[in-house]
Amino acid sequence: MATQVRASHILVKTEADAQRMMKRITDGEDFAAVAKRFSSCPSGKNGGDLGWFGKGQMVPEFEQVAFENEPGKVVGPVKTQFGYHVIKVTGKK
DSSP states (O other): OOSEEEEEEEEESSHHHHHHHHHHHHTTOOHHHHHHHHOOSGGGGGTTEEEEEETTSSOHHHHHHHHHSOTTOEEEEEEETTEEEEEEEEEEO
16 A cells, blocks of 8 residues: 555635546647636646655545545546645555
């Protein structure tokens, strides 16, 4: 079982916005490019990359999705206290 996950995300205000971000990505747009353009999180300027994190470092809703999905998978919308996320798992170790 993975003890650390690396993920990128796009943070937006509404579920509809998150669904639009998912559509852009599933239609072939680059995740990092979409994050740079639309994410309200400071990580957006790095293509949404949050780096490596372990259990207990992210809010529970976010952490659960990150640990449950395989690298390369894009998941969303995921609601947290910060807004709606589109999450891409980029690594596990």
